[in-house]
Amino acid sequence: MEIMGRGFRQILQESPLYFHLGLKFAGYKLFNKRSPIYGSADITNVCNLHCKHCYWWLNRKEDEDLTLNQWEKVIEEKFKKQHVFVVTLVGGEPMMRPDIVELFIEKFPKRVCVVTNGTYSLPHFDNLYFYWISIDGTRQIHNEIRGEGTWEKTRKNIIDYVKNNGKKAWKDIWITMTINSKNFKTVRKVIEDWKELTNKIGFQFHTPFMKNDPLWLPFGKERNRLIDKIIEMQQNEYKDYIVNPKKQLELMKGRWGGKGTVPIDCPTWTILSLDHMGREKLPCCIGSAEKDSMKPRCEECGLGCYSVSIAYGMKGS
Numbered sequence: 209m210e211i212m213g214r215g216f217r218q219i220l221q222e223s224p225l226y227f228h229l230g231l232k233f234a235g236y237k238l239f240n241k242r243s244p245i246y247g248s249a250d251i252t253n254v255c256n257l258h259c260k261h262c263y264w265w266l267n268r269k270e271d272e273d274l275t276l277n278q279w280e281k282v283i284e285e286k287f288k289k290q291h292v293f294v295v296t297l298v299g300g301e302p303m304m305r306p307d308i309v310e311l312f313i314e315k316f317p318k319r320v321c322v323v324t325n326g327t328y329s330l331p332h333f334d335n336l337y338f339y340w341i342s343i344d345g346t347r348q349i350h351n352e353i354r355g356e357g358t359w360e361k362t363r364k365n366i367i368d369y370v371k372n373n374g375k376k377a378w379k380d381i382w383i384t385m386t387i388n389s390k391n392f393k394t395v396r397k398v399i400e401d402w403k404e405l406t407n408k409i410g411f412q413f414h415t416p417f418m419k420n421d422p423l424w425l426p427f428g429k430e431r432n433r434l435i436d437k438i439i440e441m442q443q444n445e446y447k448d449y450i451v452n453p454k455k456q457l458e459l460m461k462g463r464w465g466g467k468g469t470v471p472i473d474c475p476t477w478t479i480l481s482l483d484h485m486g487r488e489k490l491p492c493c494i495g496s497a498e499k500d501s502m503k504p505r506c507e508e509c510g511l512g513c514y515s516v517s518i519a520y521g522m523k524g525s
C-alpha cells in the first residue's frame with residue numbers, strides 16, 4: 209500500500225506527526241482555526257536559467273542569501289514551531305544550495321520535496337521525500353521556454369540518478385509540468401517521454417502576473433478539452449502516474465481562487481511560504497514579502513498546491 213509515495217511502514221512510523229495533522233484538521237473543521245499544513249522556502253535567490261514563464265524573476269531584487277545557521281534558526285522558529293508536515297524547497301534553483309537542502313532533509317526526514325530544473329546532477333539523499341522536476345513540454349518546447357540544451361541536461365541527470373542509485377531510485381523522481389499556451393498540446397507526449405523513468409507526474413497551469421499574458425491558457429473550450437483528456441488518462445491508463453485528483457482538475461477549468469489579484473476562496477493559510485531571507489511571502493508561495501511587488505492574478509490562477517487543498521475541503525484566505 210502507498211499513499212502519495214508513502215509506504216505503510218513509513219506511515220506507521222510517522223504516526224506522532226499525524227496526530228498534529230489531525231489536530232490541525234479538527235481545529236479547522238470545528239473552530240475554523242487556520243494553521244499551516246505545508247511549508248515552502250526559497251532557499252536561494254539565484255538561478256542558472258531565465259525561463260520565459262517564471263514568476264520568480266518578476267520580483268527578484270537583492271543578491272543576498274541566508275547562511276546555513278540562519279536557515280537552521282528559521283526552520284526552528286517558523287516551520288517546526290507550527291508543526292508543518294511537508295516542506296517544499298524552491299528558489300531560484302535550490303540545487304545551487306545542496307547544503308541547505310541537506311539541512312532541511314535532516315530536520316524533516318522523508319518530508320522534503322525539492323522542486324528543481326534538474327540541470328545540476330541530482331545527489332542521492334537517504335531521507336528525501338522526492339524531487340519534483342520541472343518539465344515544460346517536449347524537448348523542443350521545453351528548450352524554447354527554459355533555454356537551449358536544458359531538456360537534454362535534465363534528461364541525462366534523471367537517467368544517471370535512476371541508474372546509479374539502486375532499484376528503487378526512480379521512485380524519487382516526480383515530474384511537474386506547468387501548462388501554458390505554448391505547451392498545452394504536448395501533455396500526452398510529456399507523459400510518454402517520462403513515464404518509464406519516473407514515479408509520478410503532476411500538472412498545474414501557468415498563473416499570470418499581468419492581464420493578457422500570452423502564456424496564460426484561457427478558460428474555455430480548448431482548456432476544458434485538455435482537462436477532460438487529463439482526467440480520462442488519470443482514471444484509466446495513467447491511474448498510478450498522474451497525481452492530480454479529478455476534483456482539482458475540474459476546478460482548473462475556471463476561476464477558483466479569487467478576484468483580480470485578491471485571493472478569496474484560495475486557502476493561502478495552508479502553506480507557510482518563506483522567501484530567500486526567511487520572510488513570509490504574500491499572498492501565497494508565488495507572491496513576495498515586499499509590499500510594492502508584482503502580484504499574481506488570482507482570477508486566472510492555475511497553481512496546483514492550493515487548488516488541491518480546495519479539492520480536499522479547505523477554503524478561505
Ligand SMILES: C[S@@+](CC[C@H](N)C(=O)[O-])C[C@H]1O[C@@H](n2cnc3c(N)ncnc32)[C@H](O)[C@@H]1O
Pocket residue numbers: 255261262263264298299300301302323324325341342384386413414415416511
Ligand atoms: C520558480 S520554480 C523554482 C524551482 C526550480 N528552479 C524549477 O524551475 O523547478 C518553481 C516552479 O514554478 C513553476 N512556475 C514558474 N513560473 C510560474 C507561473 N507563472 N505560474 C505557475 N508556475 C510557475 C516552474 O515551472 C517550477 O515548476
Ligand code: SF4
Pocket residue numbers: 255256257258259262263264265299300301325
Ligand atoms: S529554473 Fe525555475 S526559478 Fe529558474 S527561471 Fe526557471 S522556473 Fe524560474
Ligand code: SF4
Pocket residue numbers: 415464465466469470471474475476491492493494504505506507509510511514
Ligand atoms: S495561489 Fe496565489 S495567485 Fe493563486 S489564487 Fe491563491 S493567492 Fe491567488
